[in-house]
Amino acid sequence: MNEINVLKRRILRERMARKEAEAILEQKALELYEANEGLRQLNENLEQKVAKRTQELKRSEEKYRGIIEGMELGLLETDLEHNIVRAYDWFADMTGYKPDELEGKNARSILTPGGNFDDLLRKQGEERERGQAGVYEVQLRKKDGSLIWVLISGAPIVDTDGKTTGSLGIHYDITARKTLEQELAKAKITAEHAQKAERQFLANMSHEIRTPMNAVIGMTHLLYETSLSDTQKEYIDALRFSADSLMGLINNILDLSKIEAGELDFEERSFNLEQMLKGLQRTFQFKVKEKPVSVDMAIDERISNLIIGDPTRLNQVLTNLLGNASKFTHHGTIGVKAFLKEEKADKYWLEFQVHDTGIGIPEDKLEVIFENFKQADIKVTRKYGGTGLGLTIVKELVEIQGGSIIAESSPSKGSIFKVVLPFGNSGIKAKERPRANEKNHLQLKEYLKEQYILVVEDNDMNQKLITKILDIWECNFDLAMDGKEAIDFTRTHKYDLILMDIHMPEMDGVAATETIRTSKDNLNQNVPIIAMTAAALLDEKNRALAAGMNDYLTKPFSPDLLLDKIGKTVGFYPKEMMKKPVGQQSNNNEPSLIISFDYLYEFSNGDRLFIKDIVETFIKESPKAFEELHYAYKKKNWEVVYKRAHSLKPNFMMLGMKAQQEAAAQIERLIKKEAYQDDNLFHLIKELETAAQQSYPILQQKLTEI
Amino acid sequence: MKGVVFTEFFEMVEQTHGYDMVDNLIMDNELPSGGIYTTIGTYDHTEMVTLISDLSKKTDTSVPCLLHSFGKYLFGTFKKGYPMFFEIADNAFDFLESIEKYIHVEVKKLYPDAELPNFTTKRVGNDTLEMIYHSDRSMSDFALGLIEKTFEHYGEKATIGRNFLIENGSKVQFVIKKIVV
Numbered sequence: 001m002n003e004i005n006v007l008k009r010r011i012l013r014e015r016m017a018r019k020e021a022e023a024i025l026e027q028k029a030l031e032l033y034e035a036n037e038g039l040r041q042l043n044e045n046l047e048q049k050v051a052k053r054t055q056e057l058k059r060s061e062e063k064y065r066g067i068i069e070g071m072e073l074g075l076l077e078t079d080l081e082h083n084i085v086r087a088y089d090w091f092a093d094m095t096g097y098k099p100d101e102l103e104g105k106n107a108r109s110i111l112t113p114g115g116n117f118d119d120l121l122r123k124q125g126e127e128r129e130r131g132q133a134g135v136y137e138v139q140l141r142k143k144d145g146s147l148i149w150v151l152i153s154g155a156p157i158v159d160t161d162g163k164t165t166g167s168l169g170i171h172y173d174i175t176a177r178k179t180l181e182q183e184l185a186k187a188k189i190t191a192e193h194a195q196k197a198e199r200q201f202l203a204n205m206s207h208e209i210r211t212p213m214n215a216v217i218g219m220t221h222l223l224y225e226t227s228l229s230d231t232q233k234e235y236i237d238a239l240r241f242s243a244d245s246l247m248g249l250i251n252n253i254l255d256l257s258k259i260e261a262g263e264l265d266f267e268e269r270s271f272n273l274e275q276m277l278k279g280l281q282r283t284f285q286f287k288v289k290e291k292p293v294s295v296d297m298a299i300d301e302r303i304s305n306l307i308i309g310d311p312t313r314l315n316q317v318l319t320n321l322l323g324n325a326s327k328f329t330h331h332g333t334i335g336v337k338a339f340l341k342e343e344k345a346d347k348y349w350l351e352f353q354v355h356d357t358g359i360g361i362p363e364d365k366l367e368v369i370f371e372n373f374k375q376a377d378i379k380v381t382r383k384y385g386g387t388g389l390g391l392t393i394v395k396e397l398v399e400i401q402g403g404s405i406i407a408e409s410s411p412s413k414g415s416i417f418k419v420v421l422p423f424g425n426s427g428i429k430a431k432e433r434p435r436a437n438e439k440n441h442l443q444l445k446e447y448l449k450e451q452y453i454l455v456v457e458d459n460d461m462n463q464k465l466i467t468k469i470l471d472i473w474e475c476n477f478d479l480a481m482d483g484k485e486a487i488d489f490t491r492t493h494k495y496d497l498i499l500m501d502i503h504m505p506e507m508d509g510v511a512a513t514e515t516i517r518t519s520k521d522n523l524n525q526n527v528p529i530i531a532m533t534a535a536a537l538l539d540e541k542n543r544a545l546a547a548g549m550n551d552y553l554t555k556p557f558s559p560d561l562l563l564d565k566i567g568k569t570v571g572f573y574p575k576e577m578m579k580k581p582v583g584q585q586s587n588n589n590e591p592s593l594i595i596s597f598d599y600l601y602e603f604s605n606g607d608r609l610f611i612k613d614i615v616e617t618f619i620k621e622s623p624k625a626f627e628e629l630h631y632a633y634k635k636k637n638w639e640v641v642y643k644r645a646h647s648l649k650p651n652f653m654m655l656g657m658k659a660q661q662e663a664a665a666q667i668e669r670l671i672k673k674e675a676y677q678d679d680n681l682f683h684l685i686k687e688l689e690t691a692a693q694q695s696y697p698i699l700q701q702k703l704t705e706i
Numbered sequence: 707m708k709g710v711v712f713t714e715f716f717e718m719v720e721q722t723h724g725y726d727m728v729d730n731l732i733m734d735n736e737l738p739s740g741g742i743y744t745t746i747g748t749y750d751h752t753e754m755v756t757l758i759s760d761l762s763k764k765t766d767t768s769v770p771c772l773l774h775s776f777g778k779y780l781f782g783t784f785k786k787g788y789p790m791f792f793e794i795a796d797n798a799f800d801f802l803e804s805i806e807k808y809i810h811v812e813v814k815k816l817y818p819d820a821e822l823p824n825f826t827t828k829r830v831g832n833d834t835l836e837m838i839y840h841s842d843r844s845m846s847d848f849a850l851g852l853i854e855k856t857f858e859h860y861g862e863k864a865t866i867g868r869n870f871l872i873e874n875g876s877k878v879q880f881v882i883k884k885i886v887v
Contacts, residue, residue: 013742017744
C-alpha cells in the first residue's frame with residue numbers, strides 16, 4: 001500500500017516536473033522567439049539606415065556634381081591609361097561631343113592630339129598614380145577641330161582598397177582668359193614699341209631741331225660781334241629771345257619725356273643760392289625791361305651756407321615760374337623770396353615764393369594749370385602763347401625731389417607759387433665767388449692766335465658759325481668738308497687742335513678720329529680733338545670718346561663755351577682751375593695718379609648709375625685685359641698687345657687718367673711702328689698696370705662719394 | 707541552485723537507498739518546490755542544505771561525507787553531459803586551471819543566473835598546484851570529490867591537502883601534489 005502511494009507520488013512529481021520543464025521550455029522558446037524578432041527588427045533597421053545613408057551619399061554626390069556642372073565645370077573620369085570612363089554633360093558640351101562619343105576613347109588621343117602637352121600630361125598622370133592631385137592648363141581639341149584652353153584640377157580616384165584606379169578631372173574653360181592674356185601681352189609689346197618709338201622720335205626731333213637752332217643761335221651771337229645799330233640790336237635781342245624760347249620748349253619736351261620714362265636724375269652738389277637768385281634777377285630784369293615791372297629778390301639771411309642739391313633743376317623750376325610771372329605781369333613787381341621753412345639735422349627745407357602782380361588765375365583753374373598741355377584759359381593761349389608744359393614739368397620736378405608746390409591767386413591782383421624743397425646743408429659759408437675769369441679768356445684768345453686748327457664740318461651754316469668765331473679770334477685754321485678730307489689734311493699739315501663734327505657724309509667724325517689716332521705715320525696722331533655733336537645723346541658722346549676724341553661740345557654752343565673747351569683741352573688753364581681733380585700722392589717717389597669723373601659726369605649728365613656701371617666694369621674687367629696684355633707681350637703676340645692697349649685707352653680716358661691714356665696710345669704707336677724692341681714698350685705696359693692697380697681703391701672710394 | 711544538482715542528487719539517493727528514501731526526504735521536509743525539480747529549472751539552494759541535512763540524519767552519515775560522495779557522483783554526470791570541457795585539457799592540473807578561466811565562463815553564458823564558486827589556482831613548482839575554493843555555500847567537500855575524480859579521469863595520482871582559510875569553510879585552500887609514477 002505504501003509502495004503504491006510512493007509510486008503514485010513519484011509519478012505525480014515527475015508529471016509535474018515535466019509540466020514545469022515544458023513551461024520553462026515554452027518560456028524559453030518565447031524568449032528565443034522574441035530575441036529572434038528583436039534581431040530581425042534590428043537587422044531591418046540597420047538595412048534601412050544603410051539604404052538611407054547610401055541614398056544621402058548619392059544625393060550629396062549628385063548635388064556636388066550638379067553644382068560643379070552648374071558652375072560650368074566639365075567633369076571627366078579616366079582610368080590610368082587615360083581611357084575615358086565617364087564624360088559628364090558639361091564636359092561633353094565643352095568639347096562638342098556627346099558623352100557616349102567620348103566614353104571608352106583615349107582622352108589623350110581624342111582630346112589632346114599632336115603631342116604638345118604630352119610631357120605635362122605624362123607628368124600629371126604619374127602624380128595621379130602616386131595619389132596626388134594637381135592643377136594645370138592645357139589646350140583641348142573640340143570635335144569640330146577648334147581649340148580651347150582649359151584649366152584642369154585633377155584628382156586621383158581611389159578604390160576601397162586604397163588603390164588608385166584612375167583620375168577625375170574638373171575642367172574649366174579659360175579660352176577667353178587666355179585670349180585676353182595673349183592680347184594683353186601683344187598690347188604690351190605694341191605699347192612698348194610705341195613708347196620706344198616715341199622716345200626715339202623725341203630724340204630725333206631734338207637732334208633735327210637742334211641742328212638748325214645751332215645755326216640760328218650761333219649766327220645771333222655772331223651778329224652781336226658786328227657793329228649794330230640800336231634797332232638791329234633790338235631785333236637781334238628779339239631773335240635771340242625767340243631762339244632761346246624755342247630751345248626751352250624743346251628741352252621741356254625732352255624733360256617731360258624723361259620724367260615720364262622715370263629717367264630723370266638729380267645732381268647733389270653744393271651751390272650758392274643767393275648767387276643763383278641774383279643771376280635770375282638779372283636775367284628777368286633784362287626780360288621785362290620793356291615793361292614797367294621790377295624784379296625783386298629776397299633771401300632769408302638764415303640761409304647762410306652753401307646748400308646741397310641740384311642747382312640746374314632748381315634754376316629750371318624758378319625760371320619757369322618767373323617766366324610765367326613776367327609773361328602775365330604788365331606792371332608792378334615780380335620776384336622770388338626764399339625762406340628757411342624748417343631746419344632739421346643737416347636738411348634745409350626751403351620755401352620759394354614766386355610772386356607777381358599779374359592777371360592772376362581764377363580759383364577754379366588753380367588745379368588745372370598743373371596738368372599737361374592745360375592752361376587756365378584758351379584765350380590765355382591765344383594771347384600769351386605757351387605750351388602748357390611748363391607747370392607740369394615744374395610740379396614733377398618738385399615732387400620727384402620730395403617737395404610740394406601750391407598756387408594762390410586772386411584774378412587781376414596777382415599770383416603766388418609756393419614751392420617747398422629739401423636741400424642739404426653743406427656747412428660751408430656761402431661767399432660770392434669770382435665769376436669766370438675774363439682775363440683768362442683774353443689770354444687764351446692771345447694764345448689761340450698762334451695755334452693752327454683744323455675744322456671738320458659738313459653743314460655750311462655751322463661752317464659759317466665756327467669759322468666766323470675763329471676769324472674773330474684771329475686763329476689760323478683749315479676747313480675740311482668731311483672725315484675723308486680731314487684725313488688728307490692731317491697727312492700734310494701739323495695741327496694743334498681739331499674740331500670735328502660727328503655726323504658727316506663719306507666718313508664720319510668717329511671713323512676719321514680712329515684713323516688719325518691709329519696711323520703711325522700721321523703727323524697729328526696725338527693732336528687734341530674736340531667733337532662737335534648736335535645730339536645730346538649719351539651714346540654719341542661715348543662713341544666719340546671711345547674713338548679717341550679728347551672732349552666733346554654739344555651744338556649749339558656759345559663762343560665762350562667753345563673757348564672754355566679749347567682752353568681745357570689744350571691744357572691752357574692752370575691745374576687749379578680744373579674741375580674736381582682727384583689725385584693720390586702715395587709718396588714722393590711715385591708719380592701722382594690723377595683720376596677724374598668729370599668726363600663721365602658731363603657725358604652722362606651726372607647719371608650716377610651710368611658712372612658706377614662704367615667704373616665697376618673697369619675694376620672688374622681691366623685686370624683680365626692687363627693679364628692678356630702681359631702674356632701677349634711675353635709671347636711677342638704684337639697684334640694682341642695692340643688690341644689690348646687700344647681697348648684700354650678709352651677706359652683711361654673716361655676715368656680722366658690722361659697719363660695712362662697717353663701711355664696706352666704710345667704702346668699702340670710703338671707696335672704700329674713695329675718698334676717691338678723699344679725698351680719703352682715694356683716700361684709703358686708695366687706703368688699702365690701699376691697705375692691701374694693703384695686706381696682700384698681710389699675708384700672704389702670715389703664710387704661711395706658719388 | 708541549478709535544477710540538475712537536485713535531480714542528480716535524487717538520482718544518487720535513489721541508486722543508494724531506493725526511491726523510498728527520496729520520497730521520505732520530500733515528504734519529511736517543507737520544500738518550497740514541493741520536491742519537484744527539472745534540470746533546467748533554478749531552485750533555492752537552502753532546499754539542498756535541508757535535503758542533505760535530513761539525509762545525514764536518516765542515514766547516520768556526516769554531511770561532509772555525503773557532499774564528498776555527491777561530488778564524486780556528479781563528476782560522472784558532468785563527464786557524460788559536457789564531454790567537450792574535458793577535451794580542452796589533457797592533464798588534471800590544466801583541467802583544474804580551466805575551470806575558472808573557461809568552464810565557468812561558458813556556464814555563465816548558458817545560465818546567466820547560475821551561482822558558481824570561485825576557484826583561483828597557482829602552480830608551485832612542477833608538480834604542485836595550489837587551488838583556493840571560495841563560496842558562501844561552504845561546500846569544499848563537494849569540490850574535493852570532484853577534484854579526486856578529475857585525477858582518476860586523467861589517470862593521474864595526487865595527494866590533496868586542505869587548509870581552511872576561513873573557519874566556516876567558505877574559503878578553503880587545496881594543496882595538490884601530483885605523484886609521478
